[in-house]
Amino acid sequence: MQRSFDIVIVGAGAVGCAIARELSRYALTVAVLEKNIDVAGETSGRNSAVVHAGFNNKTGSLMARLCVRGNQGFEKVCRDLDIPYKKTGKLLVAFDGADMAALENIIRTGERNGCKGLRAVSRAEAQALAPNVGGVGGMLSPETAIFDPFTYCIALAENAAENGVQFYFEHEVTDIQSGPEGGFTVQAGGGTFSCRYLINSAGLYADRVAAMAGVDGYKLYPCRGEYYILDKIADQYLDIPVYPVPRPGIGGLGVHLTPTIDGNIIIGPSAEYIGERDDYGCTAKAMDKLFREARQLLPVLERRHIIGNYAGIRPKQAPPEEGGFRDFVIQEEPARPGLINLIGIESPGLTASVPIAEMVRDILAQHMDMKEKPDFIAQRRGILRFRDQTPERQAELIAQDPEYGEIVCRCQKVTRREIRQAIENPLGARSLSAVKYRAWATTGRCNGGYCLARIADMLVHEYGMDPAEITYREKGSEMFAGTVK
Numbered sequence: 001m002q003r004s005f006d007i008v009i010v011g012a013g014a015v016g017c018a019i020a021r022e023l024s025r026y027a028l029t030v031a032v033l034e035k036n037i038d039v040a041g042e043t044s045g046r047n048s049a050v051v052h053a054g055f056n057n058k059t060g061s062l063m064a065r066l067c068v069r070g071n072q073g074f075e076k077v078c079r080d081l082d083i084p085y086k087k088t089g090k091l092l093v094a095f096d097g098a099d100m101a102a103l104e105n106i107i108r109t110g111e112r113n114g115c116k117g118l119r120a121v122s123r124a125e126a127q128a129l130a131p132n133v134g135g136v137g138g139m140l141s142p143e144t145a146i147f148d149p150f151t152y153c154i155a156l157a158e159n160a161a162e163n164g165v166q167f168y169f170e171h172e173v174t175d176i177q178s179g180p181e182g183g184f185t186v187q188a189g190g191g192t193f194s195c196r197y198l199i200n201s202a203g204l205y206a207d208r209v210a211a212m213a214g215v216d217g218y219k220l221y222p223c224r225g226e227y228y229i230l231d232k233i234a235d236q237y238l239d240i241p242v243y244p245v246p247r248p249g250i251g252g253l254g255v256h257l258t259p260t261i262d263g264n265i266i267i268g269p270s271a272e273y274i275g276e277r278d279d280y281g282c283t284a285k286a287m288d289k290l291f292r293e294a295r296q297l298l299p300v301l302e303r304r305h306i307i308g309n310y311a312g313i314r315p316k317q318a319p320p321e322e323g324g325f326r327d328f329v330i331q332e333e334p335a336r337p338g339l340i341n342l343i344g345i346e347s348p349g350l351t352a353s354v355p356i357a358e359m360v361r362d363i364l365a366q367h368m369d370m371k372e373k374p375d376f377i378a379q380r381r382g383i384l385r386f387r388d389q390t391p392e393r394q395a396e397l398i399a400q401d402p403e404y405g406e407i408v409c410r411c412q413k414v415t416r417r418e419i420r421q422a423i424e425n426p427l428g429a430r431s432l433s434a435v436k437y438r439a440w441a442t443t444g445r446c447n448g449g450y451c452l453a454r455i456a457d458m459l460v461h462e463y464g465m466d467p468a469e470i471t472y473r474e475k476g477s478e479m480f481a482g483t484v485k
C-alpha cells in the first residue's frame with residue numbers, strides 16, 4: 001500500500017520531532033519515518049542534556065545564531081510541553097593564567113553572539129557557586145540550563161501526533177526515488193510513502209539518506225563521547241554544570257560535570273573518532289581518563305559514586321585530521337528541489353532544535369501555502385510525578401486512584417499509576433526502555449533490579465504481551481525466553 005503525505009520527515013530525534021511539531025501547526029499532512037522503536041534512540045538520547053547559551057560557537061554561524069535563539073525560547077517550550085527545565089547557570093573553571101586569558105575571548109565571542117550576562121568570576125565567587133570545585137577562577141553563564149532530552153523528544157512527538165502528524169516506528173528508510181514531476185517515493189519498513197517534500201533529519205546517517213535521495217558529497221565522521229552516571233549526589237556536591245575552559249580543536253567542550261534534572265551527576269564526554277556509527281561501547285581507557293579529569297574539577301568524587309555509563313556519538317563533518325566544529329548544513333538541495341537536508345547537527349543541536357525547525361518551516365513556506373490550523377493544540381500534559389507532590393496532594397491522589405499508593409520503582413519512587421500511563425503512551429511505544437524514559441523507572445541505583453520484573457509482569461498480565469515479545473529496545477533485545485511455570 002502506498003501512503004501519500006505533503007511532507008515526510010526521516011528521523012525522530014530532537015530535530016525531526018521539533019520539525020514535526022512545528023509543521024503540525026499548519027494544514028499539511030506530515031509523516032515521520034523512524035528506524036528505531038521509539039523517539040530519541042540515538043544521539044538525542046545520549047548527550048549532556050544542557051541548554052547551551054551559545055558562547056562556544058563561531059560568531060555568525062548557524063550554530064551560534066540558532067543556539068542563542070534556542071536558549072532564549074527553551075523555557076517556554078518546556079512549559080508548553082509540561083516537561084522539567086532548570087536554569088542552573090554554568091561555571092567555566094580556569095586552572096591557570098592562560099585559562100583566565102582564554103575566558104576573556106570566550107566572553108567577547110559570547111557577547112557578539114548575543115549571550116546575556118556572561119562574566120568572569122574570582123576564585124572566591126567560583127567557590128561560592130560550586131563549593132567543592134577546584135580552580136583559580138572562572139566564568140559564569142547565567143542563561144545555561146538543564147533538561148531531560150528523552151522527555152523533550154517524547155513531548156514534542158506526542159504534541160505533534162496530537163496535532164495530526166503520523167509516526168511510523170521501526171520504519172527504516174532504505175530507498176528514495178524522485179519523480180519526473182518532483183516529489184519523492186520512499187521505501188521504509190516494507191511500505192511505500194510518497195511526498196512532495198522530504199526532510200532528512202537522520203542524524204548520524206543523514207549523509208547516507210542524502211545519498212539515497214541522489215545528493216552525494218556529504219560525509220559524516222562518528223566521534224564518540226563516553227559518560228559516567230553518578231548516584232543522586234548532586235544536591236550534596238554540585239547544582240551547576242561545571243566545565244573546563246575549552247581547548248581548541250578537541251571537537252567537544254571538554255570533560256564536564258553536569259547535574260541532571262533528576263538529581264544525578266554525569267561526567268563526560270570524552271571525544272574519540274571511531275569506525276562504526278553504532279559503537280556505543282564504553283572503554284576502560286576512556287572511563288579512567290574521565291574519572292581522572294573529573295576529579296580535577298571535583299576532588300571529592302569517589303568511584304563508589306558511579307552507578308552507570310553510556311556513550312553518545314557526534315555526527316561530525318570535520319574529519320579527524322581537522323577536528324573542531326564545522327557549521328550545521330540546513331538547506332534545500334539545489335540539485336534535488338524539495339529535499340531539505342540537515343547535516344552535521346552535533347552540539348548544540350538539542351538547544352537549537354526549535355529554531356532549526358522554524359528554519360525548515362521558512363524554507364517550505366517559500367514553496368507552499370502554509371495555512372495555520374485554528375485548532376492547533378499548543379499545550380501538552382505530561383505524566384504527573386507523584387514523588388514531587390506535597391504529602392497532602394499525594395494523599396488526594398491516592399484517594400482518587402489507589403494505584404498512586406503502590407510504589408513500583410523504589411529508587412525513583414515511581415508509582416504503578418505512572419508506569420501505567422507510560423505503558424499507555426500516545427505514541428504506542430511498548431519496549432521496557434519506552435516505559436523507563438517516560439516514567440523514569442529502572443534508572444536508580446539498583447538499575448531496575450527490583451522494578452523491571454514488575455513492569456514486565458504488568459505488560460504480560462494486564463496488556464496481554466507474550467513474555468518472549470518483550471524487548472528492552474529494538475528487535476534483538478528480547479528480555480525473556482518465555483514462562484517457566
Ligand SMILES: Cc1cc2nc3c(=O)[nH]c(=O)nc-3n(C[C@H](O)[C@H](O)[C@H](O)COP(=O)(O)OP(=O)(O)OC[C@H]3O[C@@H](n4cnc5c(N)ncnc54)[C@H](O)[C@@H]3O)c2cc1C
Nearest residue numbers: 011013014015035044047048050173203225347349350351
Ligand atoms: C556526546 C554528546 C553530547 C551532546 N551534548 C549536547 C548538549 O548538552 N546540548 C545540546 O544542545 N546538544 C548536545 N549534543 C548534540 C545533540 O545531542 C544533537 O545535536 C541532537 O541530538 C541531534 O538530533 P537529531 O534529531 O539531528 O539526530 P538524532 O538524535 O541522531 O536523530 C536521528 C534519527 O534518525 C533516525 N534514522 C537514521 N537513519 C534512518 C533511516 N534510514 N530511516 C529512518 N530513520 C533513520 C535515527 O534512528 C535517529 O532516531 C550532544 C551530542 C553528543 C554526541
